[in-house]
Amino acid sequence: MLRLNNVTMKFGGVVAVNEFNATVDDGSIVGLIGPNGAGKTTVFNMVTGVYKPTSGDITYTKGDRELKVADKRPDQIAKAGICRTFQNIRLFKELTVLENVFIGNHLRIKSDVISASLRLPNYVKEEKAFYDKSEYLLKKVGLYEERNELAYSLPYGKQRRLEIARALATDPELLLLDEPAAGMNPQETIELMGFISDIRKEFNLTIFLIEHHMDVVMGICDKIFVLDHGVLIAEGNASEIQNNPRVIEAYLGVD
Numbered sequence: 001m002l003r004l005n006n007v008t009m010k011f012g013g014v015v016a017v018n019e020f021n022a023t024v025d026d027g028s029i030v031g032l033i034g035p036n037g038a039g040k041t042t043v044f045n046m047v048t049g050v051y052k053p054t055s056g057d058i059t060y061t062k063g064d065r066e067l068k069v070a071d072k073r074p075d076q077i078a079k080a081g082i083c084r085t086f087q088n089i090r091l092f093k094e095l096t097v098l099e100n101v102f103i104g105n106h107l108r109i110k111s112d113v114i115s116a117s118l119r120l121p122n123y124v125k126e127e128k129a130f131y132d133k134s135e136y137l138l139k140k141v142g143l144y145e146e147r148n149e150l151a152y153s154l155p156y157g158k159q160r161r162l163e164i165a166r167a168l169a170t171d172p173e174l175l176l177l178d179e180p181a182a183g184m185n186p187q188e189t190i191e192l193m194g195f196i197s198d199i200r201k202e203f204n205l206t207i208f209l210i211e212h213h214m215d216v217v218m219g220i221c222d223k224i225f226v227l228d229h230g231v232l233i234a235e236g237n238a239s240e241i242q243n244n245p246r247v248i249e250a251y252l253g254v255d
Ligand SMILES: Nc1ncnc2c1ncn2[C@@H]1O[C@H](COP(=O)(O)OP(=O)(O)OP(=O)(O)O)[C@@H](O)[C@H]1O
Pocket: 011, 014, 015, 016, 034, 035, 036, 037, 038, 039, 040, 041, 042, 043
């Protein structure tokens, strides 16, 4: 479970997130919504260690492991099983689809630099296992046929799925998706919803997502948090959020 406890993030005089409390239960899909500048990406940046909260704490517990997120570096947090995608696609555009996913495995490499540079048998075996895993992931996200194409040649919706496949290669437990449906057409958006539900089941994931497409949020999230000017104004399931007057005023009504 991810728990944000009274988390505040200030940038100079700007209070981007103000005493925010939230929990994301294992196995659930949780949405974070709010108008532009509400503080959503700042929350993700704190959960992934990019920013250290000004006050409050963030803990991630799984079984008897507990991680104090604010004390850790982004790579340590990723190794502990928290991985994200970005609002703007960040693929290696000059690499193939398969190579992009392969790179996602780097966090899990056990061989040392010498074994890798001399291509000793333990490294070769590990590399083969990572390629097999990358191909498996590409089959799962429906991109296996395109594995040898350059990442930039894929249509937008597929690039987004490729980003998720690369994130899956890090073996995440908690996957943070920052606007996964951004720029998608209605058909791609519908497919994405099915895809997110499928990977949650297949990889036993917990998913925390930021999204402006309300049909995605309302369609797949078990719980939704609504931020406005850094303040939590509502939390609940889809129907509770859709009928909440503060949410309608701050957000849904604006669209
Ligand atoms: N590194 C930073 N330095 C200064 N101010 C920042 C920084 N990052 C975010 N902010 C400010 O914090 C506030 C919240 O920004 P944030 O990007 O978290 O909002 P958001 O809800 O993700 O918005 P959007 O939907 O537009 O992506 C904004 O006022 C923003 O300008």
